[in-house]
Amino acid sequence: MAKKTVKDLDVKGKKVLVRADFNVPMKDGKITNDNRIQAALPTIQYILEEGGKVIVFSHLGRVKAEEDKEGLSLKPVAERLSELLGKDVTFVAQTRGEELETAISELKDGEILMFENTRFEDVDGKKESKNDSELGKYWASLGDLYVNDAFGTAHRAHASNVGIASNLESAAGFLVEKEINFIGGAVDEPKRPFVAILGGAKVSDKIGVIENLIAKADKVLVGGGMTYTFYEALGKGIGKSLLEADKVDLAKELIEKAGDKLVLPVDSVVAPEFSNDAPTEVVEGDIPEGQMGLDIGPKTVELFEKELAGAKTVVWNGPMGVFEMSNFAKGTSDICEVLAKLEDAVTIIGGGDSATAAQELGFEDDFSHISTGGGASLEYLEGKELPGIAAISDK
Structure with missing residues (x-):
């Protein structure tokens, strides 16, 4: 360092x-x-x-x-x-x-x-x-x-x-030294294959991260609410799912730029309303009218597990669903389990909700590093210089 x-x-x-x-x-x-x-x-x-x-x-x-x-x-x-x-x-x-x-x-x-x-x-x-x-x-x-x-x-x-x-x-x-070594090392000098997993609600929160990781990672797996803005960009039905209408063109550009590097969910756990008490079902592809996607489904977990097989560096930022509600926490929990079983891999959670999820679901000890910074780790993953670190004396 x-x-x-x-x-x-x-x-x-x-x-x-x-x-x-x-x-x-x-x-x-x-x-x-x-x-x-x-x-x-x-x-x-x-x-x-x-x-x-x-x-x-x-x-x-x-x-x-x-x-x-x-x-x-x-x-x-x-x-x-x-x-x-x-x-x-x-x-x-x-x-x-x-x-x-x-x-x-x-x-x-x-x-x-x-x-x-x-x-x-x-x-x-x-x-x-x-x-x-x-x-x-x-x-x-x-x-x-x-x-x-x-x-x-x-x-x-x-x-x-x-x-x-x-x-x-x-x-x-x-x-801070650990954060620089793990996150900085993963993004700048990753052992390959390098797979990034990005979740959370909004594409707008992760634009810089997606762009930076598309350039650097071998695969970028996308889950969470931002999935449905990408679905909309592909012309798929999204029902009542979360949509950032002003980011659909950007999602199209990212899909074109990434090619087969970008991997989207193939099924979703849906419900008619944003509630843990709402009836749920798993649907593949298009989300039916009147339903909203609130978690990734089992086939997506299988697909992501296949993409993660043999990975040597994994960076994860953002949950796969509304993990705060037990009916929509399984996707996030299953991905935690997949990562916990990876052999000889450096696995990093980049702070924020995904760190909270891993800790609350009992996987805290199964990762190489869980970042203590939400916004800071996101900006680090974007490749930005962090002023608090830049100001530290050089060796």
Whole structure:
């Protein structure tokens, strides 16, 4: 990897600013899923064990006005981090100022402090989200070194990633390093055959990804709601299925450009309405009037399994159906199972709903890598440069 990683830094006795992604789901002030906190532990523990002083920070939720701060303090995250590390985490409920500066100056080697939600700086003019240069400089002044371990925000130029990295020697944390190696490696230097699986509701969300992967992958398998915009482009009946009418011409172009690389579903699980209680049936080809396609059918699973046989690199982004409803989760679950059985293959889930699906369906340990970034992994799959990674110091 051409970027510095945390192991390239001499952290002993240094104040190390660590941008983590602790944007965890919360309900009534309680964390409902701590996966993102767990994912940051290796980087934090490494710096602490090497004798560094850790100043960790993150955003949480969206904050546009003073009243949005309610329920979005990182204090519960600091408490959970303390439990997981088995050591005290000093929490400072400020994003700047004397209290924070004093607490940092009093840190001893191997100690950790966390400061408040970086998005609280957005209340007065979006200073964090718009990469305010004064704020980036100020945060950089609080430390000696900077480590970015928040891949989920790497596609955005914020004061807490690009702003700080522009003013300090910086490196990728272990989580960001893993994302660069897996997703970057898969797209730029894949072991072949390289198969991409793309799902989700809309073609418009995945245009750049489809175009990039058509050029790079050996096969691109398409499922999910976007199937029916492609069906429409081929003149097939789609009933009441999801359609992006303004993207039909684009779908035609993609079909022409891809040739036999692009593989579409041959059957669908349909229902008359978007409901788990609606009666379902499997239909091949055209979707009948009054019905909508809500999952791929068993023959499509067989077809995709055949296309995936022998694959050495697989990247998957987007579920095959409405996996949140049990009657339309089977296609996604079956594809998880197919990938879990592939031998000697690097299998990567590119964040977002497909990552959630794999985790909820119990396949989390069966993939080589599940990305922690939804939007960031999508842009990476498009071949775009991510500002949060570009700003990290080169080796």
